[in-house]
Amino acid sequence: MQNTHCPDWATALLNGFSQIFLQRHPLCGLLCLLAILLTAPSLFGGALLGGVAGLLTAQRRGYAKADRQAGLFSYNGVLLGLLLSLALPWSALLPPLIIAGGGLSAMLTQQWLHRTRAPHGLPPYTAPFVGLGWWLLSLAPTLPLSVPVDATLLNLLAAPLKGLGQVMFLDHPLAGALIAAGLLVADRRAAGWALFGSAAGFVFTWLHHDSEQALLGLGSYNCALVALALSQQREQPWLPLAGIVLALLLAPGFAALGLAPLTAPFILACWLVRATVRAWRQIRLDTTPCTLRDNRPRLR
Incomplete structure (x- = not known):
């Protein structure tokens, strides 16, 4: 339309x-x-x-x-x-x-x-x-450094919103709030998954003693994108959960290679999950016994 x-x-x-x-x-x-x-x-x-x-x-x-x-x-x-x-x-x-x-x-x-x-x-x-x-x-081999953030209650609550904003390199909670509002308008279910993914990334990063990255939302934005992408398969809610875990595990590898992660963990996590699901379906299809067709003439 x-x-x-x-x-x-x-x-x-x-x-x-x-x-x-x-x-x-x-x-x-x-x-x-x-x-x-x-x-x-x-x-x-x-x-x-x-x-x-x-x-x-x-x-x-x-x-x-x-x-x-x-x-x-x-x-x-x-x-x-x-x-x-x-x-x-x-x-x-x-x-x-x-x-x-x-x-x-x-x-x-x-x-x-x-x-x-x-x-x-x-x-x-x-x-x-x-x-x-x-x-x-x-x-420009290095991106500008972010301003450190104190671990106050307000900053802890704002961290998942910052994770949404960091998808577009924005570290202000207002940016995340506006993006969340846009997602709510477009698809309430997608908005819920995006906030869940961002919160999961924040908790994981915080528990791994990287509080500065967690509070800035830098450990969250790939998880939010993975949750958005894989939650479109409504009948398989475990897919976004698996994707979030993969994105968190893949992210440190890019830093070890000297590359800015950008949204690469999100892409690879989604591709791996989709490829795994496709391979599993093919395996099930290949191992399902074929039923013999009845070629006898049928009465009308």
Whole structure:
């Protein structure tokens, strides 16, 4: 159904912001956009530029309109715009770099969708963002350090909301609250799972004596994304739980390799869970005895 309240390009762009959290809902995207504008205005321009670059690239190259409208070619560009605006100082080189990153992410997404649209294909999630992000971060090997947070009751309660915000590099509880509100509008069940995943990541990180990472939400955001992605299988509630555990176990490996985790633990955890479920189904199918067909003529 076409949106009658705003032009197609605006709907597609807002859907791109909501697709960061695996939703297709313009109001959710608008609240995500407001979360950036109100809590990190210095990142707003980069996020918008990256999303527009991905959308225009998809339009110029004639990619499917349904995918453009769903925001599938914008969300990786938004994340790249946020990352580059955070990691690099302002210069004349920054806007072209964001535009190039957003456009290239759209092309990578199209190639992925073209090759994995089969029923058993693995979704791209934020893989174009992670791959390009690691490459672009070679221009700025370290991200800015976060301000330490005291372990007060208020900060403890705000940590799961910060986990939602950290998906978009936002460390303010208001950002997480706006994102949670957007998820509630789009899908209440998804919002519940996202908050549960973020809280689980916080508890795990806190119990492993990394209180600073826990309070900043840096141990939570991948868990929130995994819970969002795998909770879509409503008949299998154990999937998001397994994915959360995997994301927590995988995250330290990227630090050991000297790579910024970004959303890589989320992607790998989801792929592993989906591949395991598919393999298990195939094993069950292969071991199920075939029933002999009755070829005798039947009476009408």
